[in-house]
Amino acid sequence: MKNIVLTGLPGCGKTTLGRAAAKKLGMGFLDLDALVETRAEKSIKKIFEEDGEEAFRCQETEAVRIAAAQSGMVISTGGGVVERPENTALLRHSGLLIFIDRPAAQIAENIRTAGRPMMEGKKEKLFELEARRRSLYEEAAHYILHSGKNRRETEKKLYGLCRRLLSPARYCVIGDPIGHSLSPEIHNPVLRRYTEAAVYDKKRVERGQLADFVREARRGLAGFNATMPHKEALIPLLDEIDPGAAALGSVNTVVNRGGKLYGYSTDGAGFFSALADRGVSPQGKRLLLLGAGGAAAAVALKAAELGASEIVILARDAGKAQALADRARYAAFSAGVKAGLFEEAETYAADTDILVNATPLGMEGTAAGFESLGFLQALPETAAVCDLIYKPRPTAFLRRAAELGHPVMDGLPMLIYQALLADEYYLGTKLPLKKEYLELEKALFSGTQADG
Numbered sequence: 001m002k003n004i005v006l007t008g009l010p011g012c013g014k015t016t017l018g019r020a021a022a023k024k025l026g027m028g029f030l031d032l033d034a035l036v037e038t039r040a041e042k043s044i045k046k047i048f049e050e051d052g053e054e055a056f057r058c059q060e061t062e063a064v065r066i067a068a069a070q071s072g073m074v075i076s077t078g079g080g081v082v083e084r085p086e087n088t089a090l091l092r093h094s095g096l097l098i099f100i101d102r103p104a105a106q107i108a109e110n111i112r113t114a115g116r117p118m119m120e121g122k123k124e125k126l127f128e129l130e131a132r133r134r135s136l137y138e139e140a141a142h143y144i145l146h147s148g149k150n151r152r153e154t155e156k157k158l159y160g161l162c163r164r165l166l167s168p169a170r171y172c173v174i175g176d177p178i179g180h181s182l183s184p185e186i187h188n189p190v191l192r193r194y195t196e197a198a199v200y201d202k203k204r205v206e207r208g209q210l211a212d213f214v215r216e217a218r219r220g221l222a223g224f225n226a227t228m229p230h231k232e233a234l235i236p237l238l239d240e241i242d243p244g245a246a247a248l249g250s251v252n253t254v255v256n257r258g259g260k261l262y263g264y265s266t267d268g269a270g271f272f273s274a275l276a277d278r279g280v281s282p283q284g285k286r287l288l289l290l291g292a293g294g295a296a297a298a299v300a301l302k303a304a305e306l307g308a309s310e311i312v313i314l315a316r317d318a319g320k321a322q323a324l325a326d327r328a329r330y331a332a333f334s335a336g337v338k339a340g341l342f343e344e345a346e347t348y349a350a351d352t353d354i355l356v357n358a359t360p361l362g363m364e365g366t367a368a369g370f371e372s373l374g375f376l377q378a379l380p381e382t383a384a385v386c387d388l389i390y391k392p393r394p395t396a397f398l399r400r401a402a403e404l405g406h407p408v409m410d411g412l413p414m415l416i417y418q419a420l421l422a423d424e425y426y427l428g429t430k431l432p433l434k435k436e437y438l439e440l441e442k443a444l445f446s447g448t449q450a451d452g
């Protein structure tokens with residue numbers, strides 16, 4: 001069983017909170033500072049005075065090694081434990097790190113109200129420590145628990161968080177067909193790094209079975225993802241829909257909070273997070289989208305929200321392109337939105353900053369490909385070219401764009417990012433997205449490459 005490791009500034013309440021949580025959870029409790037003192041047979045104050053801070057830090061790392069070798073313990077750490085990256089790595093290896101975020105200003109206030117004037121001189125130090133360590137606490141943490149002034153409230157919040165992290169949670173992706181889905185391979189490693197025992201499966205659910213599935217999910221699942229053909233049909237079956245997903249009319253992530261189901265869409269945000277990693281933002285840019293289906297809608301509406309200056313939607317069916325353009329125009333106050341047919345691609349390409357293929361043209365297993373890729377030559381030299389397809393890597397479309405010198409991105413980063421953003425909803429925490437992405441990409445597709 002994983003340890004629960006509490007970090008935070010001196011005076012944030014780690015020890016009191018940790019001891020209380022351990023008692024309620026029926027887990028052992030270990031105070032890292034106390035372990036250092038026991039091993040050194042003197043107080044930390046004495047270690048600092050007689051041997052200096054560096055000696056203390058070495059002893060602390062030894063204590064971290066001992067603590068990290070335990071399992072099923074609640075461990076409260078000294079405030080400076082995050083100053084050494086090896087401590088953080090050791091503690092993260094066997095535990096879930098929770099940063100008790102109690103601001104220095106609040107700690108200082110409490111010290112004053114508690115009538116401890118001898119702490120006066122140390123207040124400035126507290127603010128210095130916060131300035132230096134806040135980012136270290138945040139980066140090291142699996143979870144951040146914002147601590148209020150009311151200790152009982154914080155105790156309750158910490159207990160609730162620990163219970164959630166330590167109990168086995170089941171998730172799955174539903175769709176029809178679903179056999180090809182990579183979702184378990186993407187979600188399981190991430191969810192298991194951030195909880196004790198999450199399990200993520202895939203389940204074939206036919207159109208007519210959706211309502212029954214949702215009823216079961218309310219009782220037995222912590223959350224689920226949805227792919228074709230359920231993304232739209234789910235909406236009336238859920239309790240609350242995120243405004244972005246409601247505007248899109250599509251949900252790919254459902255979170256179960258105490259039996260209430262909340263729906264989100266992470267497709268558009270997944271695409272633009274992946275693009276942002278490559279230094280490309282849609283703000284003020286002209287976007288040319290090929291396709292007017294579900295993925296194109298997610299990209300178009302998010303681009304509108306993120307401040308694209310122009311969005312052109314081309315499809316083989318002018319009516320469908322126009323319908324999506326109308327929706328995007330409604331969502332975008334500032335973007336110019338146009339619709340047209342694929343045949344017009346060359347005309348629009350000349351005024352494009354970001355070109356996105358949101359059709360299945362060129363996908364493995366489909367006979368169809370682009371009849372001509374001549375329109376790529378009309379693009380400005382710096383235009384970024386993206387394909388939402390991730391099999392094959394690269395598609396003929398992307399290969400040609402790369403030959404012409406364009407920065408390119410295939411569909412894998414979007415696939416991974418939309419999943420990571422779903423995991424953020426499931427876990428209720430921010431993930432180090434880039435780091436998680438790189439690990440997943442290596443695990444899933446090492447040996448193949450397409451994106452630049």
Ligand code: NAP
Nearest residue numbers: 291292293294295296316317358359360368388411414415
């Ligand atoms: P969709 O809703 O079925 O829409 C597909 C679009 O492509 C429609 O505009 C469709 O036009 C058009 N299209 C289909 N076949 C065509 C053909 N032979 N010639 C011209 N246009 C054609 O599908 P989707 O969910 O938007 O998915 C689109 C692509 O994005 C797929 O390749 C999918 O795998 C990929 N995708 C990737 C991710 C990711 O995470 N990387 C996520 C979602 C989707 P009609 O409406 O006229 O049929």
